[in-house]
Amino acid sequence: MKLLRTLWESLRHWPLGLGLAGGVALVYGGLFLWLTGDLGGGGGGGLHATFPSWERVWEARGPFHFEPVGLIEAGPLVWTFSPVNTLVAWGLGLLLGTNLVLAWRLRRVSRICGWQASGSTLLSSLPALLAGGACCAPLVLIWLGLPLARALASMTPWLIPLATLLLLASLVYLTMALASSIY
Incomplete structure (x- = not known):
């Protein structure tokens, strides 16, 4: 409970960070939906x-890929809307954005206070970046038609839960490091 309170307090008092986390969530979610074929042109x-x-x-x-229940046309975009796919995409995006914002915040706090914890540099966000890319990287390779995509295609169903677990673990680590630097 203290971790959630620390996470909320660190984001609530920093509107720019909250906006950045939301922006990353929207961009990542849109990219995820585009690469899975739920969002497209036409x-x-x-x-x-x-x-x-x-x-x-x-x-x-x-x-981890569900049937669409509707169709939304907005200008040049066509979105075959699946609520579950959308929640997965934007949930992973929000986890990734929050990880990146917390890593940035921890870097700023440690620089201002002269306090340096092990792993408090931007390298601590590396697991978040790798986990966030785990979902889209195979899809990008498939989309580009690269031969490596065939080998990764069989692993893709395991990458979404693995990425979620890694992003959650990284979020806990960054929140604990931030809590120890603030208090």
Whole structure:
């Protein structure tokens, strides 16, 4: 509970950090949805949305990839909307953004206070970057048609839960390091 309070306090008193975490979440989530094929081009312009298939919310296309329940056209974009895929994408993006913001905040605090903890440099955000890239990197390779993509395609279903666990562990570590530097 103290970790959550420390996390919230460090972000609440720093609106720029909160905005950066949200911005990273939106960009990462959009990229994730684009690479998985839920978001794409080809829209006819204007705004149009239909949601005819809410009963398919929990139908899985594959591991951690669910069927869309609706279609949203916004200008040139077409989004086959799946609430579960969207939550996964933006949840991973929010974890990644929060990790990066906390690493940056810890770096600033340690520099201002003259306090240097082991791993408090930006290298402590390396697990977050690797875990955040674990989901999209294989998809980028597949999208580019590189031969290495075939080998990574079989690992892709394991990368989303692995990335989530690594991002959570990194978040706990950074929050504890930040708590020890503030208090």
